[in-house]
Amino acid sequence: MYKSKKTDKIFVVAMVVLAAVALGCQRGGPEVTPDYDTTDVRDVPSGVDDGTTGDGLPDVDVTQLLFERDSGLQTIYFDFDDERIRGDMESVLRRNAEMIQEHPGVMIQVEGHTCEIGTQEYNLALGERRALSVRNHLMRLGVSGDRLITVSYGEEMPANTGTTESAYRQNRRVEFSRAM
Numbered sequence: 330m331y332k333s334k335k336t337d338k339i340f341v342v343a344m345v346v347l348a349a350v351a352l353g354c355q356r357g358g359p360e361v362t363p364d365y366d367t368t369d370v371r372d373v374p375s376g377v378d379d380g381t382t383g384d385g386l387p388d389v390d391v392t393q394l395l396f397e398r399d400s401g402l403q404t405i406y407f408d409f410d411d412e413r414i415r416g417d418m419e420s421v422l423r424r425n426a427e428m429i430q431e432h433p434g435v436m437i438q439v440e441g442h443t444c445e446i447g448t449q450e451y452n453l454a455l456g457e458r459r460a461l462s463v464r465n466h467l468m469r470l471g472v473s474g475d476r477l478i479t480v481s482y483g484e485e486m487p488a489n490t491g492t493t494e495s496a497y498r499q500n501r502r503v504e505f506s507r508a509m
Contacts, residue, residue, distance in 0.1 A: 395432055395507070402428060402437075402505040404488075405463055409446075409501065412458035414466055422463065425505070426470035433476075436508035439464050441481040442488070444497035449483060456481030463503045478508045 395401045402425045405418050414422065429437060441456030441463075460479035468474045489496035 395428060395435060395437075395505075404505075405459075405503040406498065407459055407501040407503070409444075409497075410455070412455065412462045414462060422466050423470060426467050426472050429467065429472050429476070435476070437477050438506045438508040439467075439477055439479045440486075440504045440506060441479065441483075442486060442500055442502050442504065443484050444500040445484045445487070445492075446497065447484075452483035453481050456483045459501075459503050 403421045405421060405425075406415065407413075408415060429435070439460045441458070441460030443452040443455050443459075445452075447455070457479065460481055464474065464477045464479050467477060484500070487496075487500045488502065489499040
């Protein structure tokens with residue numbers, strides 16, 4: 330029986346495909362060794378420091394989480410020329426108070442800021458009033474006043490250096506940092 334070159338090519342391609350499928354369907358395969366320690370915690374002798382806090386977390390300063398941008402203490406914003414706590418900031422302050430109380434050994438610096446409208450002296454005074462307003466509110470929520478230090482930066486540390494009302498709104502704020 331005569332075969333054409335085209336038939337031979339089809340036969341070879343079909344055999345290659347069948348071989349690839351057969352190899353791909355094999356069970357088992359080479360043993361893979363993980364690139365991490367698979368030691369069972371029951372295998373670690375007692376008294377050995379495994380580099381964790383005892384609750385399975387890495388040995389880190391968890392109080393530093395208070396000052397993480399997205400998950401820590403949140404910024405409190407104010408209206409123009411005002412130090413009163415806005416209604417939409419009440420729940421933010423309540424959550425901040427809870428977080429502060431969860432870390433009793435941490436001193437908190439309450440930092441008052443303003444936009445650039447007004448004199449430097451006026452803005453320093455307004456920043457201080459904002460910081461004190463937040464401090465007093467946190468104390469009403471159960472935070473000890475001796476853990477809260479206030480400071481005013483006035484207009485000196487803008488969050489946004491723009492000169493639009495939108496930028497100014499971002500600068501009328503109180504932020505939190507670790508007091509040293």
